[in-house]
Amino acid sequence: MIETFSEKDIKGLLLLSQLEKWDYSEADLHTIFSSGNVFGHRNENGDIVSSAAIISYKNHSAFIGMVIVRKDYRKQGLAGQLMKHCLHNLFPEINAYLIATKEGEHLYKTAGFKIVDYVSKYISSEYIPRAFKASGFYTKSLKNSDIEEAVKLDEAAFGDNRERFLKKRIQQAEKAVVLQNELNKMMGYGLAVRTPSNIVIGPVVAPSAEAAMLVIDELAKSYKEKLRIDLSSHAEMLKNLIENHGFQLQNEPSVMTYGSNTISAGNSTLFAIAAQAFG
Numbered sequence: 034m035i036e037t038f039s040e041k042d043i044k045g046l047l048l049l050s051q052l053e054k055w056d057y058s059e060a061d062l063h064t065i066f067s068s069g070n071v072f073g074h075r076n077e078n079g080d081i082v083s084s085a086a087i088i089s090y091k092n093h094s095a096f097i098g099m100v101i102v103r104k105d106y107r108k109q110g111l112a113g114q115l116m117k118h119c120l121h122n123l124f125p126e127i128n129a130y131l132i133a134t135k136e137g138e139h140l141y142k143t144a145g146f147k148i149v150d151y152v153s154k155y156i157s158s159e160y161i162p163r164a165f166k167a168s169g170f171y172t173k174s175l176k177n178s179d180i181e182e183a184v185k186l187d188e189a190a191f192g193d194n195r196e197r198f199l200k201k202r203i204q205q206a207e208k209a210v211v212l213q214n215e216l217n218k219m220m221g222y223g224l225a226v227r228t229p230s231n232i233v234i235g236p237v238v239a240p241s242a243e244a245a246m247l248v249i250d251e252l253a254k255s256y257k258e259k260l261r262i263d264l265s266s267h268a269e270m271l272k273n274l275i276e277n278h279g280f281q282l283q284n285e286p287s288v289m290t291y292g293s294n295t296i297s298a299g300n301s302t303l304f305a306i307a308a309q310a311f312g
Contacts, residue, residue, distance in 0.1 A: 035118050038071040038084070045081040046071065046099075053101050056230045060205045065099065065310065068198040072118055074111055082106045085115040087122060088311055091194035095123055097131040098310025112137075116144040120291065129291035132309040141289050150266050150288035152306060156231070157260040160253045161279040167243040172251040175209035175222060183211065183222045183238075190238045190303035191312065199236075202226065202307060210251050212239055221302065223248035231259040237305035242270035245304040249275065268304045 038046065043062045050057040065071060069088035076082050083106065086099040097119050102111050123129055132152060133141050175183065180200060188194045203209055205226055212221035221239035225232050234252050239245035245268070253260055262280065264271060272282075286309065306312055 035072050035074060035114060038073060038081070040066050042071075042081065046073075046084055049081050049084060049101055049103060050099075051229075052103060055099075055101055056228045057099065058228050060226075061228065061308075061310075064198065064201045064205055067201040068195075068311075069095070070122070071099065072115060072122075074106070074114075076106070083111045083115060085112075085119055086310065087119050088198065089127075090191075090198070091196065093126060094128045094130065094193045094312075096310060096312045097129060100131075100137060112140055113144070116140065120144065130312060131289050132312070133287045133289050135284075135286075138287060138289075144291075146289040146291050148287045149290050151285045152266065152288060152309070153264045153268075153272060153285050154283045155262050155264065155272075155275060155280040156283050157253070157262075157275075157278070157280040159279055160256060160260055161277075162250070162254040163278060165246060165250050167241070167247040169215050170212055170220065170244050170247055172210045172212055172248060175203065175211045179211050179219060179222070182219045186219065186221060186238050186302070187236065190236075190299045190301075192299040195311075198307075198311060202236075202311075207232070208252050208255075210248060212244055212248050220244065221248060223252050223305075224307070225252040225256075226308075228261075231261045232256050233308055234260060234262040235305035236303060236307045237262075238302050239304055240302055242268065242274060242304065245271050246274040249305070250278070253278070263306045263309060265301075265303055265306065267301050271304055 065086050071086045073084040082103040084101045089095045184196045206224040208225040211219050223237040
């Protein structure tokens with residue numbers, strides 16, 4: 034039987050994540066609960082053995098993520114049940130998306146999802162700082178007074194209003210910067226968020242690849258540990274730039290959408306997504 038979890042279940046969800054070598058932190062789960070709902074199964078002992086989350090945004094889109102089934106409970110139809118449950122809990126006008134692992138693609142296609150895009154997952158075991166400038170731009174620390182403008186820039190970039198999620202993610206971030214032009218107008222922003230395995234760089238919103246690299250460099254240059262960034266498919270020039278700083282391509286998971294829905298129409302300024310669960 035599928036049940037709806039609450040923040041009281043975070044300990045059990047973290048245990049499931051750790052057992053299956055997923056990279057969620059307690060702070061990640063609080064962010065998920067702030068913006069959506071988490072469903073799943075328990076066994077007879079009350080242990081959580083599966084999960085799936087719907088992260089809902091303000092206007093017309095939702096991301097499905099955190100689809101995990103404990104190894105000894107696989108091939109029992111639990112993941113399929115969860116997908117049906119998630120889709121049943123979405124309004125017909127909502128555009129549903131997910132970013133699929135190779136292992137999960139068949140399940141999602143069976144549920145009615147189709148591939149519409151991809152993201153590029155990059156890892157840096159040792160970031161290489163290099164002198165980098167983007168003419169006409171500079172970065173500074175993001176302050177509370179900058180958040181409303183960051184939300185507006187994010188909405189234009191992503192294609193939907195993510196205010197609730199973004200405010201929580203900014204609180205979660207270890208580092209947050211804004212990009213400004215010579216007239217001191219905010220043109221973008223970026224976050225660095227710690228997970229159990231690495232530092233995730235994203236979202237990164239900027240008007241150009243060079244400006245995005247300026248944000249990334251400011252976020253990354255003080256870290257000596259493993260970094261991760263998931264780049265949007267249009268960021269070809271940025272891929273060359275980050276590879277010059279020590280990032281290496283790991284894989285390119287598919288972005289999938291449900292039924293006849295199409296991907297949200299952002300303005301191509303979202304260079305790095307927040308995470309695969311959030312888009």
